Amino acid sequence: MKKRILIIEDDKDIVEAVRYNLEKERGFSVLSAKTGDEGLNLVPQMKPHLIILDIGLPGLTGYEVCRMLRRDAETQDIPIVMLTARGSESDKVLGLELGADDYITKPFGIRELIARVRAAIRRKEADSGTLEVFDDGKLYIHFEDYIIRFHGREPKLTFKEFSLLKLLVQNAGRVLSRDKILDAVWGYNYYSESRTVDVHIRRIRKKLGPGAQDYIDTVIGVGYRFKPQNPESQPSPVPSNSKSQATSRP
Numbered sequence: 001m002k003k004r005i006l007i008i009e010d011d012k013d014i015v016e017a018v019r020y021n022l023e024k025e026r027g028f029s030v031l032s033a034k035t036g037d038e039g040l041n042l043v044p045q046m047k048p049h050l051i052i053l054d055i056g057l058p059g060l061t062g063y064e065v066c067r068m069l070r071r072d073a074e075t076q077d078i079p080i081v082m083l084t085a086r087g088s089e090s091d092k093v094l095g096l097e098l099g100a101d102d103y104i105t106k107p108f109g110i111r112e113l114i115a116r117v118r119a120a121i122r123r124k125e126a127d128s129g130t131l132e133v134f135d136d137g138k139l140y141i142h143f144e145d146y147i148i149r150f151h152g153r154e155p156k157l158t159f160k161e162f163s164l165l166k167l168l169v170q171n172a173g174r175v176l177s178r179d180k181i182l183d184a185v186w187g188y189n190y191y192s193e194s195r196t197v198d199v200h201i202r203r204i205r206k207k208l209g210p211g212a213q214d215y216i217d218t219v220i221g222v223g224y225r226f227k228p229q230n231p232e233s234q235p236s237p238v239p240s241n242s243k244s245q246a247t248s249r250p
């Protein structure tokens with residue numbers, strides 16, 4: 001299922017750059033609105049997975065739109081990434097206090113925006129226990145359909161290996177102890193030892209192949225951690241003359 005992104009922004013160039021780049025990525029469809037009112041009207045029918053919200057809008061400001069979205073039970077959980085031309089700390093703090101999930105200051109790199117959009121959607125899905133897909137362009141996991149693709153290959157994991165990987169991804173960034181992993185994947189009654197976890201981690205890394213070490217960290221003496229890779233650290237394949245950079249107008 002494609003993730004529906006609503007961008008509320010009056011700068012056409014930014015809207016088109018964001019739309020072009022998000023739709024080029026796998027799994028996004030984008031609708032746009034030029035004003036807060038137009039955006040608020042679109043939300044109930046469109047039910048976006050995330051809203052990219054400019055602060056400087058004609059009519060209602062982004063802050064007001066954010067406040068209204070957060071007041072309504074139907075829309076209060078939709079992740080919001082705010083776009084701000086102002087860099088001052090107090091503007092950012094105000095946005096976050098009003099309930100925005102993240103903000104990004106113009107001018108911004110489009111790859112950074114996409115990374116933030118993905119991260120905000122992932123956090124939301126992990127919080128509500130509905131994480132269906134992990135996808136950062138290199139590693140793709142569909143949790144419902146038990147599909148994994150890594151660097152274009154499809155490693156075959158057993159059910160336990162898959163469950164272990166899912167647990168790590170759902171707790172991305174956190175270190176999970178062997179005991180915690182044993183309890184969650186094998187259950188309290190299962191008689192086993194922490195070596196079981198090590199053996200399964202080793203098999204997962206082997207099946208994923210080169211690059212797996214970057215994602216699954218061994219924290220010596222503690223356990224394991226899933227480490228999502230930052231797309232920003234990869235060289236961008238977008239040629240410099242394309243719309244890879246969205247900038248605010250003077």
Ligand code: CA
Binds near residue numbers: 054
């Ligand atoms: Ca604007």
